[in-house]
Amino acid sequence: MSKVIANIRLFFQGAVLSYIALFHWLRPSQYIATKVVGPLAQILFFTLMGKFGTSGESADFYIIGNAIQITALSGIFGVTFSLAGDRWNGTLPYLFGTPANRMTMFLGRAVIHIIDGMFGVLIGFTWGVTLLGLDLSNTDPLALLLVIAVTTFSTSGLGLLLGSLSLITRNVMFINNTAYFVLLVLSGSNIAIDRLPSALQAVSNVLPLTRGIASARAIINGATFRDVRPAMLEEIGIGMIYITFGYVLFRWIEVLAKRRGTLEAM
Amino acid sequence: MKLGMWKAYIHVIRLAFIFTLKQAMTDAFVLFGIFVQPLIIAIMALFVLGDQGDEIAIFIVVGSGLTGLWDSVLFQSGSSITRERWTGTLEALVGMPTPLGVIVFGKNLAFVTQALSSMVVSYALASIIFGYPLHVESPVLFILSIIMTVISLVCLGLVLATLFVLNPDVQRWQNGLEFPVFILAGFLFPIAILPQWTTPFSYMLAPYWAAVALHISSSTNPGILEVGLPWIMMGLLSVAYLVIAFWLFKKMLFKARVDATLSGQ
Numbered sequence: 001m002s003k004v005i006a007n008i009r010l011f012f013q014g015a016v017l018s019y020i021a022l023f024h025w026l027r028p029s030q031y032i033a034t035k036v037v038g039p040l041a042q043i044l045f046f047t048l049m050g051k052f053g054t055s056g057e058s059a060d061f062y063i064i065g066n067a068i069q070i071t072a073l074s075g076i077f078g079v080t081f082s083l084a085g086d087r088w089n090g091t092l093p094y095l096f097g098t099p100a101n102r103m104t105m106f107l108g109r110a111v112i113h114i115i116d117g118m119f120g121v122l123i124g125f126t127w128g129v130t131l132l133g134l135d136l137s138n139t140d141p142l143a144l145l146l147v148i149a150v151t152t153f154s155t156s157g158l159g160l161l162l163g164s165l166s167l168i169t170r171n172v173m174f175i176n177n178t179a180y181f182v183l184l185v186l187s188g189s190n191i192a193i194d195r196l197p198s199a200l201q202a203v204s205n206v207l208p209l210t211r212g213i214a215s216a217r218a219i220i221n222g223a224t225f226r227d228v229r230p231a232m233l234e235e236i237g238i239g240m241i242y243i244t245f246g247y248v249l250f251r252w253i254e255v256l257a258k259r260r261g262t263l264e265a266m
Numbered sequence: 267m268k269l270g271m272w273k274a275y276i277h278v279i280r281l282a283f284i285f286t287l288k289q290a291m292t293d294a295f296v297l298f299g300i301f302v303q304p305l306i307i308a309i310m311a312l313f314v315l316g317d318q319g320d321e322i323a324i325f326i327v328v329g330s331g332l333t334g335l336w337d338s339v340l341f342q343s344g345s346s347i348t349r350e351r352w353t354g355t356l357e358a359l360v361g362m363p364t365p366l367g368v369i370v371f372g373k374n375l376a377f378v379t380q381a382l383s384s385m386v387v388s389y390a391l392a393s394i395i396f397g398y399p400l401h402v403e404s405p406v407l408f409i410l411s412i413i414m415t416v417i418s419l420v421c422l423g424l425v426l427a428t429l430f431v432l433n434p435d436v437q438r439w440q441n442g443l444e445f446p447v448f449i450l451a452g453f454l455f456p457i458a459i460l461p462q463w464t465t466p467f468s469y470m471l472a473p474y475w476a477a478v479a480l481h482i483s484s485s486t487n488p489g490i491l492e493v494g495l496p497w498i499m500m501g502l503l504s505v506a507y508l509v510i511a512f513w514l515f516k517k518m519l520f521k522a523r524v525d526a527t528l529s530g531q
Contacts, residue, residue, distance in 0.1 A: 027435075027438055029435050029438045029439065030438035030439075030441070032442075033438060033439040033440075033441055033442030033443075034441045034442060037439075037442040037446075038441055038442045038444070038445065041442065041444070041445030041446045041448075041449065042445050044445070044449055045445045045448050045449050046310075046314075048449060048455055048459060048460070049310075049311065049314050049315065049454050049455050050314055051455075051459060052315065052454075052455035052456070052459060053314040053315040053316075053317065053318065170294075171294035171295075173294065173295040173298070174294035174295055174297070174298045174302075177295070177298050177302070177303070178298060178302055181302065181303055181306040181307075182306070184306065184310065185306055185309055185310055190310050190313075190314065191310060191313045191314070195313060
């Protein structure tokens with residue numbers, strides 16, 4: 001019993017501390033620039049480009065797509081930096097030296113970013129409603145909130161996998177940014193999935209966000225959560241798969257690093 | 267200033283240019299900014315705007331290339347002094363007889379020139395993958411526009427580099443400045459679709475005039491007067507940016523010597 005309590009404590013303490021550590025360098029002004037102004041600019045850019053184009057999608061298509069996609073800021077960048085930070089700050093050997101439960105420690109890194117990511121999406125929707133006239137009158141707010149929560153969870157799963165990769169590569173910024181922009185193209189946030197070539201549609205199908213964005217659009221158009229439940233279950237499954245891969249990689253890196261004595265080496 | 271001094275400065279600019287170019291090619295984040303991101307933006311723009319016909323393709327190539335140029339100015343040129351601070355080489359550079367501004371000019375020239383390759387990447391994508399027939403309508407005017415673009419963006423980079431060092435709070439807005447300039451400079455859509463009150467902000471940005479010059483010289487056959495206005499504006503803005511940068515450099519070095527805060531805040 002005491003072991004379970006210790007793990008729960010580790011989970012929440014690890015989550016809070018990793019988030020505080022992130023704000024050791026991420027100042028409030030940077031947070032506002034990245035999480036409040038940046039998303040507005042991203043939504044505006046793609047919505048305006050969509051308005052200028054003639055691809056037939058409405059402004060709402062881009063507003064909803066980009067508002068949900070903003071969760072990748074926390075899910076990809078936040079989660080990855082939480083794991084990569086240990087390597088940069090030289091605390092990775094201590095982390096691997098503790099007897100703490102690895103799964104608890106690993107998942108704890110993502111939990112606050114899931115909450116922060118949901119908050120980011122809500123900011124995106126606030127911009128959409130107040131500045132761009134997004135109509136939420138047919139929307140079930142609870143269903144939309146659930147969709148946002150599930151999507152943020154699955155995106156953070158990808159973040160955990162990329163975070164594990166950041167322990168063995170020097171190019172974490174390259175990987176993060178590429179993942180973020182690939183999601184912009186393939187998740188359906190700016191290009192309708194059925195317009196993509198079939199090979200890319202297949203890739204889109206195994207990415208987080210894809211089902212989340214489609215479900216959010218459906219909910220805003222009046223669908224109920226029951227309608228999008230199968231897609232949400234799949235989205236949770238995709239998130240779990242990424243978390244599993246990330247965790248296996250995390251453990252493999254630990255074992256390998258201990259065996260070779262290359263904890264912080266490439 | 268003596269001729270020998272000019273020669274020495276040009277030599278330093280050339281060396282800073284070559285060294286930065288080589289160093290940047292090993293930085294994956296730089297490669298992301300000039301190759302991957304413009305490519306992805308070009309793909310999205312081709313899907314979103316592509317239905318407007320073949321003639322839009324060159325507009326997209328130039329526009330997405332400009333996003334790479336702006337990213338390079340914002341993230342690479344803007345951090346060109348900060349990065350020296352992080353690596354502990356700023357003191358040595360400031361202590362050299364060559365003014366720091368000359369060295370940073372060479373570095374920024376490398377970043378902006380290198381970022382031009384994002385247009386080549388977008389061109390290859392639109393032409394080879396998407397099969398659009400691409401040609402630049404006024405090649406001579408386009409090349410002259412590129413030269414003016416490079417000069418004005420290097421000068422803008424000098425302002426950002428000093429501003430970011432003098433005020434780290436401004437640098438923290440670096441990420442938030444990326445898309446607003448994509449919008450205000452009209453890289454991939456005309457600024458006419460923006461509210462009118464934003465127009466003066468666009469006019470103050472060299473990237474806007476660069477986009478005007480490059481778009482009209484690539485998509486149309488403009489008269490020299492038509493393309494002359496953006497060139498003049500880029501020239502005037504370059505001078506204004508240089509004056510501001512000169513003042514900021516002086517302020518930065520004075521502050522650093524008085525407060526002895528070159529490597530810290």
